[in-house]
Amino acid sequence: MHPNSFQQIKTRPNGSRSGILNTRRGALKTPFFMPVATRGAVKGLTPAEVRATGAQVLLANTYHLHIQPGEKLVKKLGGLHQFSGWDGPILTDSGGFQVFSLAKVRKITEEGVLFKNLLSGNEVLISPEKSMQIQFNLDSDIIMAFDDLTGLDPEARSRTTEAVERTHRWLVRCVAEYKKLTKNLKETEQPLLFGIIQGGLDKKLRAESLEFVQSQSVDGIAIGGLAVGEGRSEMYDMLKFLSLRYDPSRIRYLMGVGEPVDMRLAIENGIDMFDCVLPTRNGRHGSVWITGDKRLDLNNLKFAKDPSPIDKTCDCNTCKTGYSRAFLRHLFKVADPLAGRLTSVHNLRYLNRLCEQYQNKIGG
Amino acid sequence: MHPNSFQQIKTRPNGSRSGILNTRRGALKTPFFMPVATRGAVKGLTPAEVRATGAQVLLANTYHLHIQPGEKLVKKLGGLHQFSGWDGPILTDSGGFQVFSLAKVRKITEEGVLFKNLLSGNEVLISPEKSMQIQFNLDSDIIMAFDDLTGLDPEARSRTTEAVERTHRWLVRCVAEYKKLTKNLKETEQPLLFGIIQGGLDKKLRAESLEFVQSQSVDGIAIGGLAVGEGRSEMYDMLKFLSLRYDPSRIRYLMGVGEPVDMRLAIENGIDMFDCVLPTRNGRHGSVWITGDKRLDLNNLKFAKDPSPIDKTCDCNTCKTGYSRAFLRHLFKVADPLAGRLTSVHNLRYLNRLCEQYQNKIGG
Numbered sequence: 252m253h254p255n256s257f258q259q260i261k262t263r264p265n266g267s268r269s270g271i272l273n274t275r276r277g278a279l280k281t282p283f284f285m286p287v288a289t290r291g292a293v294k295g296l297t298p299a300e301v302r303a304t305g306a307q308v309l310l311a312n313t314y315h316l317h318i319q320p321g322e323k324l325v326k327k328l329g330g331l332h333q334f335s336g337w338d339g340p341i342l343t344d345s346g347g348f349q350v351f352s353l354a355k356v357r358k359i360t361e362e363g364v365l366f367k368n369l370l371s372g373n374e375v376l377i378s379p380e381k382s383m384q385i386q387f388n389l390d391s392d393i394i395m396a397f398d399d400l401t402g403l404d405p406e407a408r409s410r411t412t413e414a415v416e417r418t419h420r421w422l423v424r425c426v427a428e429y430k431k432l433t434k435n436l437k438e439t440e441q442p443l444l445f446g447i448i449q450g451g452l453d454k455k456l457r458a459e460s461l462e463f464v465q466s467q468s469v470d471g472i473a474i475g476g477l478a479v480g481e482g483r484s485e486m487y488d489m490l491k492f493l494s495l496r497y498d499p500s501r502i503r504y505l506m507g508v509g510e511p512v513d514m515r516l517a518i519e520n521g522i523d524m525f526d527c528v529l530p531t532r533n534g535r536h537g538s539v540w541i542t543g544d545k546r547l548d549l550n551n552l553k554f555a556k557d558p559s560p561i562d563k564t565c566d567c568n569t570c571k572t573g574y575s576r577a578f579l580r581h582l583f584k585v586a587d588p589l590a591g592r593l594t595s596v597h598n599l600r601y602l603n604r605l606c607e608q609y610q611n612k613i614g615g
Numbered sequence: 616m617h618p619n620s621f622q623q624i625k626t627r628p629n630g631s632r633s634g635i636l637n638t639r640r641g642a643l644k645t646p647f648f649m650p651v652a653t654r655g656a657v658k659g660l661t662p663a664e665v666r667a668t669g670a671q672v673l674l675a676n677t678y679h680l681h682i683q684p685g686e687k688l689v690k691k692l693g694g695l696h697q698f699s700g701w702d703g704p705i706l707t708d709s710g711g712f713q714v715f716s717l718a719k720v721r722k723i724t725e726e727g728v729l730f731k732n733l734l735s736g737n738e739v740l741i742s743p744e745k746s747m748q749i750q751f752n753l754d755s756d757i758i759m760a761f762d763d764l765t766g767l768d769p770e771a772r773s774r775t776t777e778a779v780e781r782t783h784r785w786l787v788r789c790v791a792e793y794k795k796l797t798k799n800l801k802e803t804e805q806p807l808l809f810g811i812i813q814g815g816l817d818k819k820l821r822a823e824s825l826e827f828v829q830s831q832s833v834d835g836i837a838i839g840g841l842a843v844g845e846g847r848s849e850m851y852d853m854l855k856f857l858s859l860r861y862d863p864s865r866i867r868y869l870m871g872v873g874e875p876v877d878m879r880l881a882i883e884n885g886i887d888m889f890d891c892v893l894p895t896r897n898g899r900h901g902s903v904w905i906t907g908d909k910r911l912d913l914n915n916l917k918f919a920k921d922p923s924p925i926d927k928t929c930d931c932n933t934c935k936t937g938y939s940r941a942f943l944r945h946l947f948k949v950a951d952p953l954a955g956r957l958t959s960v961h962n963l964r965y966l967n968r969l970c971e972q973y974q975n976k977i978g979g
Contacts, residue, residue, distance in 0.1 A: 291945065295659075295952040297936075320919065320945045328922055334942055555684065558692055572661075578698055581655065581684045588659040588952040 252468040256443055257281075257502040257523075266494065266519040269610050272471075272502050274308075274392045275440055276332075276340040280610045281502065282518050284509065284602040285310040285342060285526040290319070291335035293599075294531055295592045298337040303568055304596055305603030308340040308393075310526040313385050314349030317377075318370050322388035330390030342393035342526070343386045344506075345447075346377050348475075351400050359399065361417070379424040387432045391442055396425040398447040398475055411451045418449045419463045426468050445471035445504060452485055454492050465498045472497065473504040474522075478513070487516055494520040511544040511605055518609050525606075530598030535591035537583045540601045541565075547576075549594065554580040567600035569593040616832040620807055621645075621866040621887075630858065630883040633974050636835075636866050638672075638756045639804055640696075640704040644974045645866065646882050648873065648966040649674040649706060649890040654683070655699035657963075658895055659956045662701040667932055668960055669967030672704040672757075674890040677749050678713030681741075682734050686752035694754030706757035706890070707750045709811075710741050712839075712871075715764050723763065725781070743788040751796045755806055760789040762811040762839055775815045782813045783827045790832050809835035809868060816849055818856050829862045836861065837868040838886075842877070851880055858884040875908040875969055882973050889970075894962030899955035901947045904965045905929075911940075913958065918944045931964035933957040 259270040272279040286293045286301055288309040293301045301309070311331060316322060328334045331341055350356060350364050357365040363378030377385075382397035399417040401410055426444065433441045446469035450456035464472055474493065477486050490505070497503055502523045508514060509527020517525070533539075537549040541562040547554075549561075557576040561569065574593055582590035623634040636643040650657045650665055652673040657665045665673070675695060680686060692698045695705055711728070714720060719731040727742030741749075746761035763781040765774055790808065797805045810833035814820035828836055838857065841850050854869070861867055866887045872878060873891020881889070897903075901913040905926040911918075913925075921940040925933065938957055946954035 290949045290951065291942070292951050292953050295956070297953065297956075299936075315949075319948055320941075324920060324941075327920065328939065328941055334939070334945075336936065336938060336942070556688060556691065572663075572700065574700060575692065575698070577684075577688075577692055578655070578700070581698075584683055585654045585679075587654065587656050588955070589656050589661065591952070592659070592661075592956075 253438060253441070253443060253470055254500075256470040257500065259499060266521060267609050268521060268523070270502075270523065272443075272523070274340040274443060276338075276392050277307075279307045279340065280607075281523040282606045282609050283307050283524055284514070284599075284606050285524065286599050287312070287526055287528045287531065288335065288337065288341075289528075290315050291325075291331060291337075293595065294535065295588060296595060298335065300568070300592075300596060301337070301599065302339070304599035305607060306339075306599060308342060309337055310342045310344065311335075311389070311391070312349055313343045313346035313382065313389065313395075314353065314377075316343075316389060317346065317375075317385050318368055322385045326388040326390070332390060340392040341390075343389055343391035343395065345382045345395040345397040346385065347382070347398050347400055348507075350377060361420070363397075379421040380428040383425055383428040383432060387442070393443045393445060393471070394429065395473065396422045396444065396446045396469070398422075398449060400476065401449070401451060411449075411453060411456060415449045415456050415460050418447065419460070422446050422464065422467055422469075430468075443470040445469055445473050445502075447473040447475040447506070449476045451476055452481060452489060454489070457489065457493060458496060461493060461496055465501070469501075471502040471504055471524075473506055475506050477505065478507045483513070486513070487520075490517055490520040490522070497521055509602060511540060511602065514602065514605060515544075518606075525602075530602055531591075531595045534594035534596075534598040537580075537590070537594065539594050539597050549576060549579050549590075550583050551580070561594075561597050565597065565600065566604070567597045569597045617802060617805070617807065617834055618864075620834040621864065623863060630885060631973050632885060632887070634866075634887065636807075636887070638704040638807060640702075640756050641671075643671045643704065644971075645887040646970045646973050647671050647888055648878070648963075648970050649888065650963050651676070651890055651892045651895065652699065652701065652705075653892075654679050655689075655695060655701075657959070658899065659952060660959060662699065664932070664956075664960060665701070665963065666703070668963035669971060670703075670963060672706060673701055674706045674708065675699075675753070675755070676713055677707045677710035677746065677753065677759075678717065678741075680707075680753060681710065681739075681749050682732055686749045690752040690754070696754060704756040705754075707753055707755035707759065708870075709746045709759040709761040710749065711746070711762050711764055714741055725784070727761075743785040744792040747789055747792040747796060751806070757807045757809060757835070758793065759837065760786045760808065760810045760833070762786075762813060764840065765813070765815060775813075775817060775820060779813045779820050779824050782811065783824070786810050786828065786831055786833075794832075807834040809833055809837045811837040811839040811870075813840045815840055816845060816853060818853070821853060821857060822860060825857060825860055829865070833865075835866040835868055835888075837870055839870050841869065842871045847877070850877070851884075854881055854884040854886070861885055873966060875904060875966065878966065878969060879908075882970075889966075894966055895955075895959045898958035898960075898962040901944075901954070901958065903958050903961050913940060913943050913954075914947050915944070925958075925961050929961065929964065930968070931961045933961045 262268040355367040446464035448460040509529035554576040626632040721729040743761040810828035812824040868888040873893035918940040
């Protein structure tokens with residue numbers, strides 16, 4: 252744990268706070284949103300374009316990069332920053348979520364998760380130690396602990412307690428492995444390590460999980476297992492419940508949330524950071540946010556003759572350059588990949604601007 | 616015809632020449648290559664990126680834009696430049712080639728070509744007059760005459776003479792329609808009109824066709840019906856044959872050629888302009904040119920660990936930014952559209968630089 256990794260600068264009556272997260276690759280203003288660069292790139296975009304949306308830090312996926320091109324190759328080529336051309340900080344997830352959602356899981360044991368690599372056909376074990384090693388080889392600046400996930404289906408709920416307890420035991424192993432991997436690095440050269448709390452929609456379990464994770468030597472507290480299909484009000488209720496129990500000296504990360512209305516509510520319940528595929532994936536399908544957190548579907552025929560930009564008040568490069576809704580609709584109609592680029596830029600700017608409003612608000 | 620549309624500045628012992636093509640949207644240095652923006656955009660690229668490769672002028676496809684979004688919509692939205700964001704000159708093809716290669720042709724008559732619009736199911740007639748009107752509505756700066764095409768298969772060859780004669784009759788109708796459409800425009804506001812010579816691999820027919828087209832009121836001479844599957848030596852032989860017969864005061868355009876070795880030979884046989892989908896289509900499939908007109912396939916496993924750029928001596932934005940062959944191979948492997956963008960930029964720069972070497976050569 253790095254005592255000065257997070258500096259809280261201000262809290263406001265609405266419950267939001269702003270501050271600075273110090274990483275070895277620079278300081279990040281909070282709250283912030285992380286675009287998802289699953290395989291090292293935000294799909295279709297150059298690092299310079301992503302930077303121009305106001306993004307300060309990217310999230311890359313450990314599972315995907317482990318499968319292709321492999322973390323050893325990335326390390327050999329100078330690490331993920333050198334490989335991808337993004338020179339700002341990078342957070343890597345632990346690989347756990349993708350193993351559960353994408354791979355054919357063979358067995359979950361105390362040791363770790365055994366799954367089948369669908370590309371090579373090989374069986375692969377990811378353990379807490381292995382996850383730390385992969386993220387370290389990728390040269391991640393913010394490393395996530397490897398957790399045991401549960402969904403919300405009845406069978407999954409029945410093992411919530413077991414999963415929380417295993418997540419805690421795995422966190423202890425992650426911290427130990429992290430210390431081993433970083434012992435020869437000066438403190439200013441070490442990546443940060445974040446723990447993840449679980450517990451589904453069970454408040455007692457969540458409170459215990461938060462308390463346990465905050466007792467460990469971790470730089471940040473991530474909330475896993477929300478935004479996985481529960482109702483919005485259930486998520487809000489849990490965020491309010493947790494907001495009273497955080498250690499103020501640590502940064503809080505709500506994983507997988509990127510709907511503007513959810514982000515606002517989360518920020519006003521003390522959340523500092525987010526990641527989500529929503530702005531880029533929705534963008535590539537023609538869905539864009541406009542002022543008021545509303546969505547437009549640019550595939551709609553009513554935009555065919557519309558000469559206005561996506562949003563007249565928007566300061567993203569797509570709107571400022573003057574691309575019309577009519578031209579964007581045409582590009583979607585003919586499946587030109589330029590369409591998804593231009594809307595991804597717009598949507599990322601939308602979320603980064605949302606965060607900037609909380610960073611910059613005077614007084615409050 | 617605009618007597619000063621082309622100014623020849625220099626001819627060289629190697630047979631090449633350099634000059635200036637004056638269009639209503641600016642002067643273009645010759646020789647030049649036109650990237651293909653089939654539906655208004657060079658696939659995946661912004662106008663600014665295309666411009667940064669050294670491109671001076673784009674080619675857009677009349678057939679595709681007629682089908683979607685329709686030239687009337689484009690006109691309503693201010694023309695193709697305003698619609699697409701490309702503010703330099705645009706050449707439009709006549710639609711003839713695409714009608715033959717993409718649509719279900721119902722009937723070719725003296726009136727024009729009747730085909731089925733596969734999108735709407737409607738039957739559509741494109742006549743010489745209609746082609747002029749569509750290109751005029753798109754606000755094209757260089758309008759191509761509508762020609763009757765033949766391929767090189769035996770059946771097609773048997774109607775070569777008929778097709779050449781019809782092409783000539785249609786050219787007369789194109790010139791008449793063009794005059795009608797432009798009669799209220801000042802000369803400096805008029806688009807240019809190019810005629811197309813046909814004749815397959817028959818030298819006598821080609822000579823007649825060239826003579827006929829040069830007798831008409833057209834600003835440029837386009838060579839159609841080459842690079843359609845004949846052997847390279849047959850194309851070279853025809854280009855040499857034609858090189859002795861051109862009117863030096865008019866620009867010459869070899870349609871559909873974009874292989875560097877072919878472009879060099881064509882330029883050294885008096886050709887001034889080119890278009891081709893090769894740099895962008897090949898690029899999207901991972902094929903890139905490097906010094907010496909050689910090709911690399913970036914999908915190849917041997918590039919997986921290669922930290923060098925595509926070409927160390929290249930001044931394109933992809934190579935200058937430092938994207939490695941290893942990262943590009945990875946992007947192709949995971950089907951990220953960024954891959955095709957970066958290689959399209961490289962390949963376009965390759966061809967534009969090739970042309971610039973002929974534009975700038977001192978002495979010679």
